[in-house]
Amino acid sequence: WQRIRAEKIRERGVEHDIETRMIRKNGKTIDVGVSINVLKDAEGKIIGSIGIVRDISEEKRLKSQLTAIMEYSDESIYLVDRDTRYIIVNNALLNRLKLPRDEVIGKKFSEIHDEEETRVFVEKINEVFTTGKSTREEYRNSNLDRWFLRTYSPVKEGLTNEIIAVAVISNDITDLKNAELQLRESEEKYRTIFENSPVAIMLTDAEERLVSWNTHTEKLLGMSSEELNLRPISSLYPSEEWERIRSERIREKGVRYNFETKMIHKNGRYIDINLSLNVLKNQKGEIKGAIGIAEDITEKKQMERDIKLKEKSLDSSVNGIIFVDSQGYISYANLSFLEMWRYSSQKEVLGKPAVELWQYKREFLDIFYTAMEKGVLVSEFNAQRKNGEIFPVKLYASVVKDDNNNFSHLMLSFVDIGEQKRGEQKRIEYELKESLQKTKAIFENMPFGVVIIGRDKIVRDANKTALDILGREREEVVTHICHQIICPNGEGRCPILDLGKNSDKSEIVIIGRDGREISLLKTVKPINVDGEEMILETLIDLTEL
Template sequence: MELERSRLILDGIQELIAYQDLENRVLWANKVSGDSVGLAPEKLVGRFCYEIWHRRDRPCEGCPVVKARETGQPQEAEITTPDGRVWYIRGYPVRDERGRVLGVIEITHEITERKQLELEMQKARELAEGIVDTVREPLLVLDADLKVVSANRTFYQTFKVTAEETEGRRIYELGNRQWDIPRLRELLEEIIPPNTFFENFEVEHDFPNIGRRIMLLNARRIHTKTNKTLLILLALEDITERRRSERALSESEEKYRSLVESSDDSIYLLDRELRFLFANRAALNRLGLTSEQVLGKSFAEIYSAEAAERLAEAVKRVLETGKPVQQEHWSERLHGAFLRTLSPVRDPNSGEVTAITVVSKEITSLKMMEASLREAGERLKAIIDFSPDAIIITDLQYKIIDCNLFALKLLDIESKEELIGRDMLGLISPQTRNEIVRSIQEAMETGVVRDVRHELMNGYRIPAEISVSAVPDATGKPSSLVFVIKDITEQEREKERRREFIYRVNNISPGDCCLHNSHQALYNIFAQLTLQGVPGICFTREKPEDLAKFGITRDKVVVISSVPLAGYETLDGLQQVSLRIAEFLKENRKSVVLLDGLEYLVSRWGFDTVYRFLQEKRFSFLESEAVLLVPVNLSAFSDRERALISTELKVIG
């Protein structure tokens, strides 16, 4: 009777259980083993296990059953079957009285879902880290006590600090207490809780390591769906897998009962009135009770009336359908989440369901992992949508797969559906499309490429700075691309206003060729215009290092000299200067050219030759709407020469 009941219990367990001889032939298998291949359990007897489940002609590599037989010790392994499913397999050797291995018991259950969940969590984390580290502004995540939970890479790079100096400290304690500002305290401690955000708070301070800076602060309160966790996202513009252990099977003739007792899962048998007929060691250990204290008692007596009602609902479905039923539940008594599988136990003669086998698996860690995944997704969405920059995610063929709300606003598109599936390169101006492709290739090799100047095209031009990062998969290979796009329209307009102001106050118009008696004045005008984005080239007789005081960089300098100067472009002939100016104007409309050394050119080539050169160039500058600046001391010329120069050059000082 005891053996028969053990067989019924094993047939009700939803794990695959098979007893094999020393050649991997099946000697006995439970009902679930047969159901897994559509055969009755007795049809499996005498066949090799690797032939039945793996469609092979020899044992699987790393098979724990073979290892258990060879070592005489319990073994375990994860095996993937040809259909792509993943199985956790355990092998337990069975010995005779003299300790010789007679055979091996194999217990198998599917872990495909857990493996997929682990992979999804890995991908979500990698994507989150890729996006956060690509965002160009420094970001801080603060807890309810205003302590730093985390910061992105840009924050550490910007403020030249480490995670050890930052995380776990209150924001007011960072650096030299530069954030200990009364108004900021008021915003974070009083305004944020009821209002959820503040925007555009300006801080000017001498920061350690980086000097005096002005930072624009934006903050937003982030809640998870459960509304239990308060986090503050501050932008500065800048599972444990449950333990796996199985008891070795004791040397006993009651090997079927030993199988049940070796499981870490709670396994118990209930009659139709929910009274305990059997409970394995794991179930008793979890309850902290003995077999005598449990057997014969009702489920409500051991747990609670409410818990018994939930179980009765699942039992009812088993009795009505005659099929196994799974039910997730939280146990107040055991303080954990469980997935229990209820299976019918039938009378072998009448076929009537006489009892219910319950296998209860603890899934607390799994539920915590799922909650962490959801929370990570919520935080990621909040970070993306809160970003003041447009964020677009594409596959490696540049097809758009997601974007944030600001991307839709920037491109004047109403819904994501209009944008998803489009080619990202189609949004880039043709003039810089090749350059963005080079940036993408560099990002796939190095990780991130930041702040490359481009123009977006969606019916009109949008000046933008674009950063690109490659998000790696579990193997480290790029799996997707993240584009962070900053709209610089206002910066470009401000530069244009400043350029117009510089022209106006100096009495200069596009196309003018201007003369000034002061070398310093024209060098200052040239430096101011190039600082505001005007393309420029400076022909000079001065020492190039002396021009640094005006802010003129060496890439804009051409030295006029008969002696070559190392590290600088050097020209001597008037025709060389003329050709270099023509080449520059062809590539740069609305530019500025400073030509210093007119006196030297006259001394080398004569006044009349230089005068004809100025006459020819005046029309080139007028056509390209560029400006020529010529510093010269007119007192070095005769009255006739001064008069002729004045007819070609506009005297502005």
């Protein structure tokens, strides 16, 4: 009471928000804020006073907690006035600035920071004082080489609601920015690989129409993007080859590697390719399309093989070698050939039509006449042994001329590639499995929560960090609607799917399964996974900040 009297309110007539204490009936004291207005009559004589008393016990307790939070927070928290002078700062900011408190308090922002950072900071402070609304920005501190998310919030006077300062919280988001950068670099890397791959890569939709392809596809087929767009993939294969591909039941099996077939160039010629197919399915097992990789193997390593053939003697060659005359009959066969085709002697082979060595007789005629025309040929085909067994071989054909430079014989050299084919398939399967395991390990062990959501707002996947943040088991999250788990008040307000944004970053509060509030920094952006548009959400737990 003596302190209140010392304020000389009777002389001044009014005083607002005097912090003092009052005594309850039970004798306990409480913290209060008192505003007093002296009442006077027409002659100026004091006739009484009006006092407004606010219980500020809880307010003081909260202020005490806020002070503790500020001082022990890892994030920089500070208050500035309209002139951007520091009013209150916490230890985290002082540590970051490497300055003592007395060299910061009362200083303008511009006295400590560079011109560009000051310009942006002043704009944000003025925006808060003008609009009365919170705002935020991301910025990079060049001195620390770190990224920060700075949030600006108005601080208002209790009775008048006048903005008297701006509270600033600066969160270090360097790890998040680095993760985003790595994600973008990964996307760019795979796009670069896709476009610059030396093989044709094609993506079809559920109706088996071309929807995406790389530059090498256009080069391989001699077609423009307009000619390829939404073209039925079946039209790029000879009808008999397409039927052979369909007979493999790849849509049922899901994958097929190193399938040799033919495609049709724009000019009508056939292209021998080594084809690998992978069917794309959604979470329900429905086929959404397929990805195909086609390698042109028509003349692969032709010159290399020709040089090797010249260096080897026919009889000692590990390759099976035969000579075929102009009528297509075998006139010579080496030991490797006999062993490869399971013949016991040359007598069983000499004079035999070479076409009988092929599973598909038409292939022999194509090879025979093409080799005679071009002089050399490299191809692969399915051969037929004496006992009827079918096996894959690689063929090297070259024309042998007489002294007058006229055709004499066609030399055919064969390599059994059965083991190679099986080995390549096992290697590809192993590498794919290992790649998937590494990708899964990276996904599960990211230092922040990652949730992948379909355009139907159903959660498709979530990593362990996300499940730990949400305090839920995988089955409580995956296959559930996202706003029921992550954004309980966000139905119909998804920034990407409902509001049409390209990306979004916001702080949200959700209720965990145990009833506790969880504060999250959530980043949302659209992604494309195997041709399907999805939403990627990253979650950073701010609860302990």
